Amino acid sequence: MSKEVVKMSTGQRQYLKNLKRSRQLVQLARAAIFVIFVALWEISTRLTWIDSFVFSSPSRVIKTMISMAQNHSLFIHMGVTLWETLASFFFVTIFGVGIAVLLWSSPKVSAILEPYLVVLNSLPKSALAPLLIVWLGANTTTIIVAGMSVAIFGAIINLYIGFKEVDPDKIKLIYTLGGKKKDTLLKVVLPASVPVILGVMKVNIGLCLVGVVIGEFIGSKEGLGYLIIYGSQVFKLDWVIMSIVLLCIMAMILYSLINLAEKMYLKRL
Amino acid sequence: MQTPLLELKDISLSYHSEDGETLALSHISFQVQPGEFVAIVGPSGCGKSTLLNLISGLLTPEEGEILMNGKKLSENQMNIGYMLQKDHLFEWRTIYSNVLLGLEIQKKDTPQKREQIDSLLQTYGLDTFKNSKPSQLSGGMRQRAALIRTLALEPDLLLLDEPFSALDYQTRLNVSDDIGKIIKHESKTAVLVTHDISEAISMADRVIVLTKRPATVQKTVPIELEIDQEERTPMGSRNAPNFKTYFNLIWRELNHGE
Numbered sequence: 001m002s003k004e005v006v007k008m009s010t011g012q013r014q015y016l017k018n019l020k021r022s023r024q025l026v027q028l029a030r031a032a033i034f035v036i037f038v039a040l041w042e043i044s045t046r047l048t049w050i051d052s053f054v055f056s057s058p059s060r061v062i063k064t065m066i067s068m069a070q071n072h073s074l075f076i077h078m079g080v081t082l083w084e085t086l087a088s089f090f091f092v093t094i095f096g097v098g099i100a101v102l103l104w105s106s107p108k109v110s111a112i113l114e115p116y117l118v119v120l121n122s123l124p125k126s127a128l129a130p131l132l133i134v135w136l137g138a139n140t141t142t143i144i145v146a147g148m149s150v151a152i153f154g155a156i157i158n159l160y161i162g163f164k165e166v167d168p169d170k171i172k173l174i175y176t177l178g179g180k181k182k183d184t185l186l187k188v189v190l191p192a193s194v195p196v197i198l199g200v201m202k203v204n205i206g207l208c209l210v211g212v213v214i215g216e217f218i219g220s221k222e223g224l225g226y227l228i229i230y231g232s233q234v235f236k237l238d239w240v241i242m243s244i245v246l247l248c249i250m251a252m253i254l255y256s257l258i259n260l261a262e263k264m265y266l267k268r269l
Numbered sequence: 270m271q272t273p274l275l276e277l278k279d280i281s282l283s284y285h286s287e288d289g290e291t292l293a294l295s296h297i298s299f300q301v302q303p304g305e306f307v308a309i310v311g312p313s314g315c316g317k318s319t320l321l322n323l324i325s326g327l328l329t330p331e332e333g334e335i336l337m338n339g340k341k342l343s344e345n346q347m348n349i350g351y352m353l354q355k356d357h358l359f360e361w362r363t364i365y366s367n368v369l370l371g372l373e374i375q376k377k378d379t380p381q382k383r384e385q386i387d388s389l390l391q392t393y394g395l396d397t398f399k400n401s402k403p404s405q406l407s408g409g410m411r412q413r414a415a416l417i418r419t420l421a422l423e424p425d426l427l428l429l430d431e432p433f434s435a436l437d438y439q440t441r442l443n444v445s446d447d448i449g450k451i452i453k454h455e456s457k458t459a460v461l462v463t464h465d466i467s468e469a470i471s472m473a474d475r476v477i478v479l480t481k482r483p484a485t486v487q488k489t490v491p492i493e494l495e496i497d498q499e500e501r502t503p504m505g506s507r508n509a510p511n512f513k514t515y516f517n518l519i520w521r522e523l524n525h526g527e
Binding site: 167169170172173174175176177178179183187188191192194269 | 360
């Protein structure tokens with residue numbers, strides 16, 4: 001479709017100018033908060049308003065980061081956490097969609113399982129972690145399962161609700177074209193639910209990271225969660241705070257990746 | 270007399286819910302001859318759409334039977350095309366792959382069929398929009414694409430469930446004219462369900478008037494407009510001198526007993 005080239009009116013130009021200005025203001029304020037926070041933190045430790053041994057400081061965090069990067073331990077811890085998060089995210093996505101499809105295809109099964117799902121979803125999953133360690137041992141599998149346990153039940157419930165919300169007339173259309181239940185799933189329900197699936201994935205990646213860190217707290221020798229617990233025990237709070245900063249960055253990057261995938265999908269549409 | 274393409278014999282159906290049952294259709298019988306265009310009008314909520322669900326086999330009647338070409342629906346391999354109120358073109362597919370949907374489902378996507386579809390798209394002015402997304406088309410073009418999706422399966426009988434009701438009035442007149450011409454041109458047998466009396470008269474050879482729920486056949490009105498055959502398009506029909514007579518007659522029948 002071709003767009004007509006119209007000469008811009010003064011009103012339109014003014015509107016666009018205002019829009020741009022308000023966007024710039026938002027960007028500026030965001031950056032300012034970050035800079036002021038970091039500066040205040042650094043200054044208050046330098047002037048010993050707060051104890052840098054307990055609160056660390058931006059310069060100490062960066063120094064710790066550099067020295068740990070030099071002996072590669074930083075990359076090992078980050079790599080382990082990242083890999084465990086991605087693995088649990090992968091399994092949550094597969095099992096989440098699979099089980100939601102199962103529930104969708106059988107209203108009886110979903111009616112039977114509903115209360116169990118609700119209870120499991122409301123359960124604080126950190127309560128499960130010690131149990132998982134005992135049952136599965138202190139290893140990577142346990143941590144991946146811990147990551148999954150935080151996200152999976154919510155994922156199933158939200159995906160199932162998403163599948164149920166597909167326009168019944170679109171499903172009827174498939175039947176009028178001679179399709180079976182399988183066709184309604186493959187031709188309508190799944191394609192129509194791609195935005196829901198992406199939305200659920202966006203939430204899950206963060207939840208998996210939470211679960212993995214909980215798992216690392218109690219049953220690992222590597223990873224940022226381990227570093228946080230170990231650092232707090234030996235009073236190396238630089239490690240703890242650096243790990244938290246790294247987790248922030250990691251969460252942000254993982255979220256933006258899925259956000260990007262979502263944007264690309266919506267654009268293609 | 271030849272065997273009717275479609276015959277409904279004494280059809281009854283109730284809806285069941287926890288609060289009780291509602292009789293929706295009561296002893297409905299009518300026939301549709303090959304090549305005929307029949308319109309069913311009735312007050313809203315009288316079970317018109319239910320009737321189409323029964324004919325298409327999506328529902329089974331509790332009483333009575335439906336015959337196609339003299340054979341029971343379940344034993345029949347006849348193709349029935351069904352057009353719903355909205356076009357339901359899938360936004361994640363191009364127009365072309367939307368049109369191919371039926372063939373894809375029935376695993377009949379062959380080069381010959383594709384050729385046929387290409388010529389349908391060309392005849393009805395959609396060939397340049399093959400790779401467009403549904404949102405890029407006007408309401409009328411979307412409805413035309415939906416019709417081609419239905420025609421692609423070469424149905425022996427077309428069921429139209431208020432296919433224009435989601436459109437604004439002006440588009441609605443244009444599209445019903447358009448779709449009416451296409452159905453005539455492809456010489457399809459069709460059953461149209463509508464609550465719009467003018468639409469029914471302008472398109473159909475015969476109008477069946479249903480009563481309020483539980484629906485029964487109130488009257489069958491054959492439409493013979495005083496107009497040249499080539500003028501007998503849905504738009505042209507509205508100019509027939511006796512169009513109004515039919516309108517008043519059906520209006521009276523619809524309000525019968527009120």
